[in-house]
Amino acid sequence: MNHLTWRLALLCLLNLGLLAGCASDNEEDLNPQPNACDTSAVTFSGTVNAILQNNGCKNCHAASAGSGGVVLDSYAEVKKRADDGRLLGAISHASGYAPMPLGGTKLSDCDIAKVKKWIDNGAPNN
Numbered sequence: 001m002n003h004l005t006w007r008l009a010l011l012c013l014l015n016l017g018l019l020a021g022c023a024s025d026n027e028e029d030l031n032p033q034p035n036a037c038d039t040s041a042v043t044f045s046g047t048v049n050a051i052l053q054n055n056g057c058k059n060c061h062a063a064s065a066g067s068g069g070v071v072l073d074s075y076a077e078v079k080k081r082a083d084d085g086r087l088l089g090a091i092s093h094a095s096g097y098a099p100m101p102l103g104g105t106k107l108s109d110c111d112i113a114k115v116k117k118w119i120d121n122g123a124p125n126n
């Protein structure tokens with residue numbers, strides 16, 4: 001291959017990369033930096049509980065409803081599901097768990113990462 005052909009080939013490859021980048025529309029691909037999702041300061045009250053509230057989890061998992069025997073209306077109850085693995089299993093749609101939110105849209109990767117981080121931290125009441 002001569003010099004010019006190489007340059008053209010390289011240009012094509014670059015273009016392909018750019019096009020692929022533009023074609024994807026999810027947040028992670030648009031923000032590929034490792035720190036695009038900030039999990040450094042997750043708390044129960046400020047982060048996890050808000051995620052459960054904002055995604056309708058509490059509607060079906062109130063103490064009075066408790067779908068599937070799971071109640072998510074207090075720290076103690078959420079902690080129980082953090083410890084038995086069902087909280088993360090359900091929101092990450094892991095096999096063997098009922099995918100949550102039931103009938104709704106899966107949580108964003110960032111929200112799942114935050115819940116996971118809180119669990120990895122020992123699921124503290126903070």
Ligand code: HEC
Nearest residue numbers: 055056057060067068070081086087090097098100101102
């Ligand atoms: C529309 C009602 C509804 C919503 C909204 C909902 N759930 Fe559920 N959830 C259920 C039902 C019903 C079950 C029992 C499913 C089963 O056992 O097949 C369940 C089961 C679960 C389980 C146990 C899963 C397992 O396999 O052991 C967890 C944990 C859970 N939900 C968490 C959540 C979280 C977190 C959210 C919000 C992101 C959520 N749910 C939203 C109805 C709901």
